[in-house]
Amino acid sequence: MSEMINVAEVFGENVFNLAKMKERLPKKIYAEVKNVMENGGELSVSTADVVAKAMKDWAVSKGATHYTHWFQPLTGITAEKHDSFISAPDEMGNTLLEFSGKELIKGEPDASSFPSGGLRSTFEARGYTVWDCTSPAFLKEDATGVILCIPTAFCSYKGEALDKKTPLLRSMEAVSRQGLRIVKLFGNTEATRVIASVGPEQEYFLVDKEKYLQRKDLIYAGRTLFGAPAPKGQELEDQYFGAIRERVGAYMKELNVELWKLGITSKTQHNEVAPAQHEMAPIYGTANIAVDHNQLVMETMKKVAGHHGLTCLLHEKPFAGVNGSGKHNNWSLGTDNGVNLLDPGDTPNQNIQFLLVLACIIKAVDIHADLLRQSASDVGNDHRLGANEAPPAIISVFLGDQLEDVVRQLVETGEAARCIEGDRLQAGVSSLPSISKDATDRNRTSPFAFTGNKFEFRMVGSDDSIASPNTTLNAIVAEAFSEAADILEKAEDFDMAVHDLIKKYLAGHQRIIFNGNGYSEEWVKEAERRGLPNIKSMVEAVPTLVTDKSVALFEKFGIFTKAELESRAEVLYETYAKTINIEALTMIDMAGKQIIPAVVSYTTELASSVSAVKEACPEADASAQKELLIETSALLAEARKAFTALKAAVSEASAAEEGEAMAYAYKDKVVPAMEALRAPVDQLEMIVDKEYWPMPSYGDLMFEV
Numbered sequence: 288m289s290e291m292i293n294v295a296e297v298f299g300e301n302v303f304n305l306a307k308m309k310e311r312l313p314k315k316i317y318a319e320v321k322n323v324m325e326n327g328g329e330l331s332v333s334t335a336d337v338v339a340k341a342m343k344d345w346a347v348s349k350g351a352t353h354y355t356h357w358f359q360p361l362t363g364i365t366a367e368k369h370d371s372f373i374s375a376p377d378e379m380g381n382t383l384l385e386f387s388g389k390e391l392i393k394g395e396p397d398a399s400s401f402p403s404g405g406l407r408s409t410f411e412a413r414g415y416t417v418w419d420c421t422s423p424a425f426l427k428e429d430a431t432g433v434i435l436c437i438p439t440a441f442c443s444y445k446g447e448a449l450d451k452k453t454p455l456l457r458s459m460e461a462v463s464r465q466g467l468r469i470v471k472l473f474g475n476t477e478a479t480r481v482i483a484s485v486g487p488e489q490e491y492f493l494v495d496k497e498k499y500l501q502r503k504d505l506i507y508a509g510r511t512l513f514g515a516p517a518p519k520g521q522e523l524e525d526q527y528f529g530a531i532r533e534r535v536g537a538y539m540k541e542l543n544v545e546l547w548k549l550g551i552t553s554k555t556q557h558n559e560v561a562p563a564q565h566e567m568a569p570i571y572g573t574a575n576i577a578v579d580h581n582q583l584v585m586e587t588m589k590k591v592a593g594h595h596g597l598t599c600l601l602h603e604k605p606f607a608g609v610n611g612s613g614k615h616n617n618w619s620l621g622t623d624n625g626v627n628l629l630d631p632g633d634t635p636n637q638n639i640q641f642l643l644v645l646a647c648i649i650k651a652v653d654i655h656a657d658l659l660r661q662s663a664s665d666v667g668n669d670h671r672l673g674a675n676e677a678p679p680a681i682i683s684v685f686l687g688d689q690l691e692d693v694v695r696q697l698v699e700t701g702e703a704a705r706c707i708e709g710d711r712l713q714a715g716v717s718s719l720p721s722i723s724k725d726a727t728d729r730n731r732t733s734p735f736a737f738t739g740n741k742f743e744f745r746m747v748g749s750d751d752s753i754a755s756p757n758t759t760l761n762a763i764v765a766e767a768f769s770e771a772a773d774i775l776e777k778a779e780d781f782d783m784a785v786h787d788l789i790k791k792y793l794a795g796h797q798r799i800i801f802n803g804n805g806y807s808e809e810w811v812k813e814a815e816r817r818g819l820p821n822i823k824s825m826v827e828a829v830p831t832l833v834t835d836k837s838v839a840l841f842e843k844f845g846i847f848t849k850a851e852l853e854s855r856a857e858v859l860y861e862t863y864a865k866t867i868n869i870e871a872l873t874m875i876d877m878a879g880k881q882i883i884p885a886v887v888s889y890t891t892e893l894a895s896s897v898s899a900v901k902e903a904c905p906e907a908d909a910s911a912q913k914e915l916l917i918e919t920s921a922l923l924a925e926a927r928k929a930f931t932a933l934k935a936a937v938s939e940a941s942a943a944e945e946g947e948a949m950a951y952a953y954k955d956k957v958v959p960a961m962e963a964l965r966a967p968v969d970q971l972e973m974i975v976d977k978e979y980w981p982m983p984s985y986g987d988l989m990f991e992v
């Protein structure tokens with residue numbers, strides 16, 4: 288029997304949540320904090336002092352020695368700098384543990400080394416971290432001890448956002464303000480906020496740590512840069528939802544406990560499509576908390592793996608030829624008085640507020656398809672979106688039969704009199720209950736699918752922060768809401784005006800709706816005919832950030848200034864070039880120091896075997912050895928040539944002008960040179976004696992976990 292876990296007790300154990308604040312703060316202070324959390328505003332210094340003390344006392348009682356402002360710079364991961372609670376010793380040599388309101392609210396990390404895309408030159412390096420009191424503080428426990436982590440936003444001296452969280456918070460305010468205007472039009476005057484909610488499904492791979500450590504590509508690049516396919520892949524579909532292996536099960540169990548302690552609602556776990564691939568999904572929550580939690584999920588997944596002799600790979604494409612990993616970003620909007628704006632109800636055709644919201648979202652996604660695609664791009668995701676093995680990078684909206692039918696009626700006649708209803712599902716077995724079916728089947732190939740009461744944005748990469756996709760979603764929908772509200776607030780006949788507007792939006796933007804197979808070749812052609820953008824790579828997506836359309840959108844709602852957008856574009860170009868540079872150098876290292884020497888040894892053995900056989904027995908047939916020697920030598924020569932070409936491509940690209948030119952040099956020159964080196968090496972792996980091959984194979988990595 289394994290040890291019992293008391294989930295209710297463990298849950299939130301390491302979080303300074305409302306329950307703990309209520310218990311530890313004077314009533315008045317608690318009320319003040321809660322008010323700021325819900326309605327914004329600032330805490331007075333004296334209140335902050337009380338909160339800080341309570342927070343510190345709680346943390347220390349749980350063994351904390353340090354605190355940190357925890358933030359999300361543009362590296363895509365989180366950053367922390369620990370300060371211990373100790374104060375300068377008194378004359379007796381004793382120290383007190385201190386933590387003031389000022390230290391809680393504001394921090395000033397020496398932040399000159401974080402990417403800022405030119406926003407902050409080193410001589411004005413000041414960056415501030417500012418407490419995001421809407422996301423609760425928590426304790427991180429690891430070999431460092433127990434650290435009190437305070438979620439913060441990270442800004443420059445001039446207030447420019449240097450992180451992923453600040454724009455997200457700004458976008459949440461924008462969509463809340465504009466969303467409120469919409470619900471007010473429909474008579475909901477009680478609501479004071481519209482809240483963006485997010486539930487990200489996190490995919491990951493687990494491999495044996497010992498084997499991982501034998502692969503420089505996994506160590507430096509997080510993905511395999513060489514590797515012939517294993518004899519078995521995912522073709523039998525026996526991994527998906529399959530029974531979870533013992534070692535992986537033990538990992539998942541510990542992962543859950545660690546996440547629950549952090550108040551993260553780890554809910555679903557299962558094996559995914561590719562061998563060694565798995566998924567965890569939490570229960571959805573407020574967008575900024577969901578973003579924070581997802582960062583912690585990724586970090587915890589990696590940390591816990593080490594306890595089980597495993598390594599967790601979060602890269603979007605650790606292995607060629609089998610599925611990559613994504614992060615389905617489930618997103619919805621709801622009022623603080625409990626109305627989900629994306630809930631169609633049983634008869635969506637009669638739910639005018641829902642239809643208006645839907646029409647606004649369809650319009651927003653059509654107008655800003657390029658931005659949405661950009662928000663899901665990162666270097667690793669280039670292997671998932673628009674690459675040869677992957678679905679195209681075209682944004683379209685899946686609505687399902689029921690809503691598609693309602694939309695068609697509205698566009699054609701301006702009325703939606705009918706609505707397809709879900710009927711009963713009959714399994715044809717008398718002992719099975721008949722259950723009611725959803726009115727809509729699922730579609731697994733759509734990048735942006737309506738799934739009952741939320742949209743599921745499926746393009747997001749497994750390794751990426753979900754801040755950008757959600758910032759973009761909130762922003763584009765805020766814009767559509769604001770434009771609709773501008774018209775409807777002035778309308779003399781509201782019913783007529785809303786009816787006309789829904790029809791206009793749907794008719795004008797129906798090209799973005801696609802219910803078919805998003806992975807098919809025909810769809811690529813059809814999308815082109817419809818004029819939908821097909822942005823094939825991360826680098827090509829960068830300019831979408833700084834178009835007039837994008838600047839107008841983000842500036843209108845104070846989410847990004849033009850300078851902030853330009854800086855982000857710079858950071859993306861830089862990140863791309865740097866990442867591909869690391870990958871290319873890793874390939875050069877592996878090929879030059881491991882693979883080519885191993886193949887040389889193998890050919891030497893073949894050659895001596897040919898002469899040895901000939902010598903021992905002149906009439907013996909040594910043609911097999913000879914053929915193998917010829918084949919191996921030819922591939923070796925090809926690999927060596929490609930190796931030299933890759934080195935040349937890297938030195939050319941690294942000499943290009945930094946920014947866009949360099950990113951393109953890496954994409955157009957270095958990436959093809961990497962592919963050209965990989966091809967003969969993967970063929971060699973299939974014929975060279977395994978004893979000689981200097982690293983574990985795909986089969987070793989994916990099937991022996």
Ligand code: ADP
Nearest residue numbers: 484485486487568569570571617618619740741
């Ligand atoms: P799947 O799409 O794999 O069948 P689910 O439908 O259960 O899975 O949901 C996947 C994720 O979507 C979960 O994280 C869940 O909490 C989240 N989710 C469910 N409802 C909403 C909603 N209204 N808004 C945002 N996320 C939601």
Ligand code: MG
Nearest residue numbers: 488615617743
């Ligand atoms: Mg899903």
